[in-house]
Amino acid sequence: MKKTAPIVLLIVAAVAAMSVGSSQVDDFWSALLNPGSNEIVWQIRFPRVMAAVIVGAALGIAGLMAQGACNNAIAEPAILGTAAGASFGAVAGIATGLVQVGSLAALTFGTAGALLATSITFKLAALRGALSSFNLIIVGIAVSAIFTSLVGITSAVLNRADARSISFWSLGSLALVTNENLLGLIITTLAGGVIAWFIAPMLDRLSLGDHSAFHLGVNVPRVRLLALISLSLLAGGAVSTVGVIAFIGLAAPHIARFIYGPSHRALTIHSAIIGAFIVLVADTLARTIAQPNELPIGLATALIGAPVLIALVSVKNNVWRTQ
């Protein structure tokens, strides 16, 4: 029951999301059962709802990878510089004129940018010996700031219409997603998710500490690298398509861990589902609450995710070691 409920809830939420919007759709149910029949439902709402689900799942798993690799509760793609790196990669790609937002090329540049930023964070944080989580967070915040300003500068200098605005990159938006964007998103999310699933047992062992994990047979640098690659694919794909959506990477794994425990195999699935659910609800609210205007999705996810996170913290639960 506990296992199937989330998926069912997600599907129900997705259908509900497709049924609401600023236009009246006559006979929603027959439109739903006939794919492609109603344009509003299938060309405007469907890609948006699917993107919300896939991006939410990607960010949920990305957060899990960040937390597992850093062995730290506040790690997430935004903190490690991954998200900023992905935005920079995408914008840089657009600057070369070779790339259009939402294309596979954009995803590649985004993933590369994510990889670059995150590896810089890891390299710098490990400079003085052991990779402490403290160093990771501090360095990550700095690297994130640098890449975010690079995005701002490049956008300002670029003056290219399709580079999207700085607020798109920093607050995110699902308004411009079309069905063509979905394929690339699915590819990066699946790839990142498969790697996550594969290294999950090793991440369990990593939580015992680098030394103990090594003693149990884990190749610690290699697992970190794989987590990094997974993180970059997941966040890179998502961010290049819809900008940076805050909070999901942090909140989804925590909520999942609270309900389902710390085992990374199970968490890969559940962080994905919870992440998908939050983004879906947030986006649906964002586009219906203040019609015809839209709230930036990043604000909506923060408004939903933050109280949940605070509630979690106030309930005593030993899933994270308390300091």
Place this chain on the structure above:
Amino acid sequence: MKKLGIFTLVLLLAGCASASNSSTYTISQDDVRLISLESQGTFSVSRVVVLANGVAEIMESLNAGSILVGRDISSTEKSLESVPIVTSGHQVIPEKVLSLKPDLVIIDASTGPRTAINQIRSAGIKVIQTPESWNLADINVKIRAVGAAIGASKSAEALIAMMEQNSSAASVPNKPRVAFLYLRGTSSVYLIGGPGSGADSLLQSLGAVDVGAQTLNRPFNALTAESLATLNPDVILVMSKGLESVGGVQGLIKLPGVAQTSAGKNSAVIDVDDSLLLSFGPRTPSLLDQLAKALKQVAP
């Protein structure tokens, strides 16, 4: 039975062929001509600084270009290139105006800052405020006001008569449904012109339907992708810089909302130079001609 089927098929294909002639149409400054008087008139002033939108253009039409000594940044016509600009952005700089020793400064309601205008007045220079023109009906009022300001009322009437003569009897059949979109980069909402945007005046005089003016309340309204798709215009009218900001026609027709409209599917987009579309003045009759041509081409 079979013959009827083939006949119908051929008819259908023929229909499809003519419909697919739709294409985009760009109207630039060069496509439009200024209606102007040929003979030189006499004026009551000799050095005029123009700080009002569109007034320099009218003065050109009145053949008064020789008495124009200073302009604001929004007077962008190529013929005015040699006339010095006396504003910083849209802010008037009194010293620059005074240094040109004008005997008349023409302003309108949007000229500012007010303190700068007062400074110019207190320096003893005559300042006259002319009305703005936001639609077709306002044009003649403005021309008369400018004529009166420079002591060329007769010329003003002559210009109005000339414009009426050259007035386009232009109109388009089939009442195409046009949406005037104000684009500024890609964003999650569309801004669509409604009643009073100015574009409605142009479109209605041509016999086209401005769908925004038909269904909405304010000059500019926010619209979601879904609402635009539901509105389903046949033609989209935009300003050229705005079109550029979304990646040109290719970029525009891919956007959710636009892609689902007839206009999007047929690439039926008309883009007009930014300084041209809503500046109602002596170029407007020519603009209307061009618009009629454009509409006939993109929405036959």
Place this chain on the structure above:
Amino acid sequence: MITIDEITIVRDGREIIYDYSEQIPAGSITVIVGANGCGKSTLLAAIAGDIAPVKGTITIDDVHPILTSPAQLAQIRAVAIQNQSYTLGFTVQQVIEMAGASVQVMQALELTDLAHRQVTALSGGETARVSIATAIAQDTPVLLLDEPLAAQDIHSRKRIIELLQKLAEGGKTIVVVAHSSESELSWADKVIKQFH
């Protein structure tokens, strides 16, 4: 058998262990004893393959830990470090099962009642016992334990020592690091006091 051949280990620029050779036989318990900072944990880490000596070699049954992959090494030796701490709230049983079968070793170390307790909610002594249990569950020929008795009461000390003796009898090579304040070392087959 663990063969240590003229090793020199440098840490933070200092030579902690210098020209040291030793043979540690299988089927026995060897205890390395010393004061704080004398390098006993460093020696254990070198045997475990965590650090490499700058000179000399260490082999476990002719296998060089330094040259072996982590996965393979984990089949040969298991380690219970000092001050193990847990970030995530796995249960005791889940942690031990990351290494191997848990039921028997939990019984032997009286952890069965704690099987479903989260490791983040354990006392210092209980945490240490879980760490030891995990190493034992790995079921490797070599077992390395750093100060396993430090946080234990007399009863637990006895159980741990008994278990180690049983494992040694079964043929395992057991190396234990102990603080010099340990006076009662009769349970050890060999005691190493000097290795500089």
